[in-house]
């Protein structure tokens with residue numbers, strides 16, 4: 251690990267659960283990347299049929315080089331499989347093979363695999379170690395960091411889950427070369443989110459560099475992952491279990507999660523739903539007098555430049571979306587709390603939005 255450049259390593263300073271995020275090329279296939287992150291001999295790689303085809307072999311080889319016994323479980327691909335049935339498949343595999351408490355799960359894939367495998371690690375024999383090897387942009391900038399794990403329910407997104415921090419995050423930028431453009435764009439929604447909630451300078455930088463990012467300039471990609479992870483790590487360290495500030499990472503998600511559930515998990519990608527949701531949150535913020543028309547236009551323009559939707563699909567029912575939003579995890583004492591923008595780079599959690607939310611829902615959605 252010491253031969254890696256310093257700028258590709260960040261630390262999530264969570265006391266006894268502190269861990270490193272390594273960002274750079276060629277990480278997944280090097281035994282050294284896993285040094286110190288895996289306690290026991292047994293390792294179960296959890297991946298899916300798409301990612302497994304590309305990256306199973308180099309990860310297995312590196313872990314064997316590092317002295318581990320390695321087994322791989324291949325799950326079906328897709329958000330529609332992020333559920334309790336697939337979780338049971340992982341639990342059954344662990345039990346069938348008599349895996350002990352010193353087993354480490356390596357989650358090799360995007361956010362779906364990371365959330366599923368992480369949740370299995372959180373609950374198997376009351377908790378075993380896991381390492382995140384995120385292979386989508388979204389997973390490298392967001393889902394692999396911070397320890398939120400879980401599965402979806404018909405009535406709500408990520409409704410069954412646990413906080414369980416990984417032992418390491420290996421964000422290997424080489425794997426992004428096989429990532430389809432639509433998935434890359436979905437990751438950009440979460441990147442833009444950090445600019446909107448707490449890093450106005452990053453938002454300006456993204457506006458200026460979107461052409462190079464879309465062309466996947468390697469230096470720009472490392473920079474967006476590094477800056478996104480640094481922002482996320484700061485928030486998580488301040489509020490690991492979302493008692494307050496961490497909820498800001500949910501900008502656009504109250505709308506977005508409702509859209510994902512209503513449209514059917516997988517119809518719209520998470521990042522796409524969040525992009526539309528951030529535009530809806532910006533619209534409510536404008537109605538409250540916080541954002542100007544110009545700022546809303548800038549937000550829409552940067553999302554559109556990244557190849558993202560800036561509104562939900564036409565025909566979606568406002569009443570059904572509102573019904574799903576009422577089950578959001580940020581509901582407190584029966585009140586739905588929204589993440590809104592006082593300014594670009596300054597998000598707040600707010601429940602006194604009055605008719606502004608209704609007006610937003612009726613502006614974007616069908617009666």
Ligand SMILES: NC(=O)c1ccc[n+]([C@@H]2O[C@H](COP(=O)([O-])OP(=O)(O)OC[C@H]3O[C@@H](n4cnc5c(N)ncnc54)[C@H](O)[C@@H]3O)[C@@H](O)[C@H]2O)c1
Pocket residue numbers: 298300301304327328329332359360361362363365385386387388389392393394395396397398399408425426427428429430433436437519520521
């Ligand atoms: N835990 C968190 O903090 C957190 C944060 C954000 C999102 N999420 C969750 O993450 C999920 C979305 O994650 P995602 O966008 O990574 O989707 P995903 O995991 O479904 O991956 C997207 C697609 O890309 C494929 N893929 C992955 N890596 C690839 C690669 N390198 N080359 C080619 N194909 C590749 C996958 O097989 C899949 O088909 C959602 O369920 C969302 O709720 C969780």
Ligand SMILES: O=C(O)C(=O)C[C@@H](O)[C@H](O)[C@H](O)COP(=O)(O)O
Pocket residue numbers: 392396398407408440492496497499500503579
């Ligand atoms: O890490 C967080 O905290 C986030 O909110 C990150 C989000 O991008 C992510 O989609 C998360 O899974 C949403 O959390 P949830 O608690 O609303 O399900």
Ligand SMILES: [Zn+2]
Pocket residue numbers: 392440503520524
């Ligand atoms: Zn998200």
